[in-house]
Amino acid sequence: MTVELVNTGSELLFGKILNTHQQWLCRRLTDLGHTVLRQVAVPDTGESIEQSVREALGRADLVITTGGLGPTCDDLTRERIAALLGRRLFPDASVAENIERYFAGRRLTVPARTVVETLVPEGAEVLPNHFGTAPGLAMQVSPNPFRDGGAGSWLVMLPGPPRELRPMFEQSLAPLLKVWFPRAEGFVCRTLKTTGIGESSVEERIGDPLKHLVDAGMELGFCARVGEVDVRFVGRGLGAEAQVAEAEEITRGLVGANVFGAEDDVLESVIVRDFQKSGLTLALAESCTGGHIANRVTNISGASAVLLAGYIPYANASKVRELGVLPATLETYGAVSEETVREMALGARRASGADYAVAVTGIAGPTGGSTEKPVGLVYMAVAGPSEVVVQRKVNAFDRETFKYLTAQQAMMLLWKTAIVA
């Protein structure tokens, strides 16, 4: 089953925004066992949209468009695709209702222009939008006038905003894909999430031990991100299940200490889940990460049962006042030191009454470094019921990468100390 993506939006071609749909949709489609042949971005002009959709329908079993379903004058996807396929547009009552509900919930009147969002091409299925107003639209193009031999294709239009597109894909489109393209063969995709180990080190350790499975047809893939490496096994056909299970077992045996989860797990979700399960509570004292860890932890539903308090003692006075760091410690060792981070963690634990407290202090840069304390230097500590564990790292990256990577290291230290140990 082959797929092509058509991302519409002049802002993509002006370079005003990054096309995150490319990675997200390609990844989800790959996970579901489909092959993405091509991704195209075109401007919001009727001609570009028509031309690119016509070409894609000429090649692929499934064409997914993103964007151009909104109410403004540069939203042309629905209209131009209907014209291309010679389908009339009809107002749909369920869509109109959803739009009314959306605005009523916000105590706003429905803007007149949103009426175009209620239009549905003849024969199209509506994919409800639970996080916005424009629905997705799915239709079969069969026979397909643009394809040699006329073999049918499916055409799906998704809205541009990721927070609307992603849940719509998961809730409505993924189930439809299983109906449209029931795969006869087995397909198993399993991703292990690791941290604290590089891509080439993971590969060096598990490459040979997994060789017999790869030779037998299992795909082994790696995906390196900041502070994280995914290891992915894809098996197809009879025995795929067993192959992938064996690969997972071997991998956990060799790099298990670095595996913190699987599939969509992130460190913060694993921490909230495991702390909740164990009835443990948490406090955070973040100087150089400036609330980055707290923000990620509080993205997880259930965080309120775990996180008691966060402190962002950006100024030294705040480290003394809120966390009880001794002025003498700051003076003697400096704000970025093992001694200070230890007092910050102990102070956050004491002040909040939490079972565990994480503290971080460092130099995010680009300024503020010195010879002994370079930009990127960071101390992190975890204070628990019986001990304080301190770790020193040098994360010499741009500011945001520094914060992200430091958060990964601090959360892994917390998870190992509180849960694994």
Added chain:
Amino acid sequence: MTVELVNTGSELLFGKILNTHQQWLCRRLTDLGHTVLRQVAVPDTGESIEQSVREALGRADLVITTGGLGPTCDDLTRERIAALLGRRLFPDASVAENIERYFAGRRLTVPARTVVETLVPEGAEVLPNHFGTAPGLAMQVSPNPFRDGGAGSWLVMLPGPPRELRPMFEQSLAPLLKVWFPRAEGFVCRTLKTTGIGESSVEERIGDPLKHLVDAGMELGFCARVGEVDVRFVGRGLGAEAQVAEAEEITRGLVGANVFGAEDDVLESVIVRDFQKSGLTLALAESCTGGHIANRVTNISGASAVLLAGYIPYANASKVRELGVLPATLETYGAVSEETVREMALGARRASGADYAVAVTGIAGPTGGSTEKPVGLVYMAVAGPSEVVVQRKVNAFDRETFKYLTAQQAMMLLWKTAIVA
């Protein structure tokens, strides 16, 4: 002058990596006054590369490919493009020298496979690679057999790694573009950033008043993000400068209260910049946003001169202890109330000694709502030297969108109170 980009790399279509070339190259080309018509990503197969380059040459004055110039078996761009254009490949001595220098500098022997990187198609110009081994290649395709009428095009191949591609673009390609396409006409692109107003409302207000400019050829575009709408004006040719300036003036006149910046501004950068300029300091008390605002503010270099302290009083006890919220207030009005948010803001200002304090308390969901206090309800307050301003919103979205949108509203309230007022 029209451009098409062809990004090669199977990892793009597996969703393993995000195509940052799309945004970076589109943006640089737009800045230089060129129009990117299309961006395509294709896998590392010879057939896909040939097909996509052939199609692009059939439409654009300039085709830029990225990736596939390296030494491994899946690097096919150079070879397949040479074949497509019927050009022979010759080893180039300057490239060989650069490769030798590269490896000698790392005290490594030159791997045998890098010899393919020295091959240059007949008539192509070498763009030196100062950060890697594979050079870029630029050539004129004239007459162009793939284009109706045979009008000539330029074809440029750039290496895939961003740290090689970007300096090569700046140092070698940008100067060549000025020679190949000396522009007679003007090109002006201006983006205003707005918040607190929906896409369709902006258009309703400015559409008619700008109609004469659009009729005269100026492009008007909108890009809606969570809690933000960009308004973009693009002018070309003589008078573009004046057209875009008039559009900006009209727009500021009509929705100026919602315009917080231009081009790459984000609310947090505007706040850090303006607070720093005014010598003002800031404290944050974030319950339901859980450090989201602090994280964004501390992403901006210079934040340490502005932000004194952040508090994440997730538990009620922390609201009392750190911020001095009265237990009676919490009991009588609840944690999510105008009274509590007011005391939080005042408490954060008092405890930190900052000039301004922002406080936020609400129900992020998905659980925790009730009939009088639904999921999405949020109170935000700004305490300053002379007053406390409180705002109530209902942001009924998923958890992360709730936090983002609430942060936008709170930062806009802060900016208006502290800077604009």
